[in-house]
Amino acid sequence: MKKLPIIALFIILSANLFAQIGPNDANALMGLPTATDLTEINAILNPQVGSVVFNLADEEIYRYTGITNGWQLSTDDQNSSEVPLASNIDVNEGAIGSPTLETTVEEVIQAIAPITSKAARVFYPPSIEIDASVNGTFSVDLYAMYTAQFGIPTAVSTGAPATVPLYAATDLYYYVTFADSSVFDTAPGAMTITAAGVLTYTVIGQPADFNTLINVVFVVR
Numbered sequence: 001m002k003k004l005p006i007i008a009l010f011i012i013l014s015a016n017l018f019a020q021i022g023p024n025d026a027n028a029l030m031g032l033p034t035a036t037d038l039t040e041i042n043a044i045l046n047p048q049v050g051s052v053v054f055n056l057a058d059e060e061i062y063r064y065t066g067i068t069n070g071w072q073l074s075t076d077d078q079n080s081s082e083v084p085l086a087s088n089i090d091v092n093e094g095a096i097g098s099p100t101l102e103t104t105v106e107e108v109i110q111a112i113a114p115i116t117s118k119a120a121r122v123f124y125p126p127s128i129e130i131d132a133s134v135n136g137t138f139s140v141d142l143y144a145m146y147t148a149q150f151g152i153p154t155a156v157s158t159g160a161p162a163t164v165p166l167y168a169a170t171d172l173y174y175y176v177t178f179a180d181s182s183v184f185d186t187a188p189g190a191m192t193i194t195a196a197g198v199l200t201y202t203v204i205g206q207p208a209d210f211n212t213l214i215n216v217v218f219v220v221r
Contacts, residue, residue: 031054032053033052034053034056035054035055035056036057038055038058038062047064049064049066051063080105080109081105083104083105085104085105088102089102089108091112092112121219122217122218122219123217124215124216124218125216125217126146130201130214132206132207135203136202136203137202138200138201139199139201141196141197141199142174142193142199142216143197143198146166146218150166151164169195170196170221171221172218172221173218173221174193174217175216175217175218176191176193176217177215178214179213179214180213182207183203183205183207183212184201184202185201185202190202201214
């Protein structure tokens, strides 16, 4: 009975001894077996599935997965193709009766990127007034009109920045998608737009009801 306290005390002291790692006790640390390179790793005979080796050549850990796939780089980088969705969803086939559900972050990115890249790049500039009261050839700076209105809004919602973010003139492509052919010369080459957004047009007639349409679209390059 007297030996029990001594044994207990020895166990406690031993636990404390191995729990303390001093600045000069590097040799007491445990580590993985090392190999010079992947050739040396592949030469290991009859490794157990789950065995791990540290490769000194690329400073990476390799694990043995079995005869079929052999030694594989052990990584947990969690790239987008490895991260599953909490719930599988469809993001690009809404009109299809049985859509293909996306299951990983990478699949969602690939499915939605073509949609958002197109939709987010196209926008209408602000409405501007064009004088069509007389015939002739005139020019209007579409980019200047855009920055004048978007840069100085008449009203701003609570908490919003004071101005709308603006693109540089050379960040945009400029298009006239429609013009009233009874008012504007719409023959090929009659309307021109510079790379800086200056539209040149020719008025050939006056609108019957003092109102006509010309649609302009900006596309982010």
